[in-house]
Amino acid sequence: MPATLRIATRKSPLALWQAEHVAARLRAAHPGLAVELVTMTTQGDRILDAPLARIGGKGLFVKELERALLDGRADIAVHSMKDVPVELPEGLHLPVILEREDPRDAFVSPRYADLASLPPGARVGTSSLRRQVQLRARRPDLVVESLRGNVGTRLARLDAGDFDAAILACAGLRRLGLAGRIRRPLTVEESLPAIGQGAIGIECRRDDAATLALVSVLDHGPTHTCLAAERALNAVLGGGCQVPIGGHAVLEGETLHLRALVGHPDGEPVLQDAIRGPAAQAEALGRALAERLLAAGAREILEAVHRAGLPGHPPDGAAG
Numbered sequence: 001m002p003a004t005l006r007i008a009t010r011k012s013p014l015a016l017w018q019a020e021h022v023a024a025r026l027r028a029a030h031p032g033l034a035v036e037l038v039t040m041t042t043q044g045d046r047i048l049d050a051p052l053a054r055i056g057g058k059g060l061f062v063k064e065l066e067r068a069l070l071d072g073r074a075d076i077a078v079h080s081m082k083d084v085p086v087e088l089p090e091g092l093h094l095p096v097i098l099e100r101e102d103p104r105d106a107f108v109s110p111r112y113a114d115l116a117s118l119p120p121g122a123r124v125g126t127s128s129l130r131r132q133v134q135l136r137a138r139r140p141d142l143v144v145e146s147l148r149g150n151v152g153t154r155l156a157r158l159d160a161g162d163f164d165a166a167i168l169a170c171a172g173l174r175r176l177g178l179a180g181r182i183r184r185p186l187t188v189e190e191s192l193p194a195i196g197q198g199a200i201g202i203e204c205r206r207d208d209a210a211t212l213a214l215v216s217v218l219d220h221g222p223t224h225t226c227l228a229a230e231r232a233l234n235a236v237l238g239g240g241c242q243v244p245i246g247g248h249a250v251l252e253g254e255t256l257h258l259r260a261l262v263g264h265p266d267g268e269p270v271l272q273d274a275i276r277g278p279a280a281q282a283e284a285l286g287r288a289l290a291e292r293l294l295a296a297g298a299r300e301i302l303e304a305v306h307r308a309g310l311p312g313h314p315p316d317g318a319a320g
């Protein structure tokens with residue numbers, strides 16, 4: 001057993017909650033193990049106004065934690081899986097995925113009970129392209145505006161009256177003890193979640209067998225299988241953060257059901273499809289669904305976005 005297991009984490013309240021949760025579970029699983037947090041501010045936390053894709057995109061929140069792993073300043077990094085890019089740096093892997101919290105998006109509003117109650121022209125805050133296109137498809141009369149920052153920052157702006165409603169992840173609100181702010185969870189049919197939403201992952205060095213032996217007990221097989229399908233889908237689509245992409249898998253016994261969405265950043269078209277098959281073939285199902293979406297028009301969307309070099313957005317409003 002190492003003298004102390006060091007966890008690299010961002011400093012946002014949600015990131016700290018997740019790291020403390022992993023620390024507590026590791027201490028419970030291995031009595032006598034010392035666990036400590038190594039906190040760091042990532043580039044994604046520092047730069048709150050620039051279009052994130054231009055300065056490094058989706059990986060901004062994880063890169064500095066990964067550098068700490070590679071430099072030996074930390075043994076594991078704890079991530080919200082929806083912020084983790086498909087490609088990991090050489091020498092690192094993600095062997096552990098914890099059991100998923102509520103994966104749905106949440107409708108949050110001080111005044112309105114749900115999406116249907118919003119009057120025409122109501123202002124809804126979200127910086128996630130994925131949330132924006134699904135919102136626009138359902139309610140083209142709403143005004144969707146950018147809302148970034150930590151969960152607390154976003155709620156404060158909502159409460160200050162900058163918006164009539166906001167869409168946030170149920171998981172983040174629940175973990176921070178803010179479940180009371182969820183007016184209504186959006187069904188996955190109303191708002192298909194981001195790939196990995198609600199799941200926490202543990203990244204570590206491939207050559208560190210001692211650490212792997214300690215953290216493996218936290219892996220949740222069914223969530224891991226669902227994430228394998230979602231991330232395989234994402235790897236084939238390779239959309240980065242300038243294209244609205246959603247993906248969500250559930251297990252029904254030994255059968256995996258994966259839904260996916262690819263939208264044009266301008267709002268149209270929005271392509272959706274789903275696939276069902278043996279859980280043992282999770283990754284192949286993810287790749288197959290991605291190929292079907294590409295053939296159905298996603299390829300044209302991805303190519304158009306890359307050609308245009310549109311200013312980017314964080315994967316989901318970012319900054320957790």
Ligand SMILES: NCc1[nH]cc(CCC(=O)O)c1CC(=O)O
Nearest residue numbers: 080168169172197198316318320
């Ligand atoms: N974009 C940042 C982020 N990363 C993970 C979560 C929520 C928790 C999760 O999905 O595990 C959030 C906040 C949000 O989207 O409202």
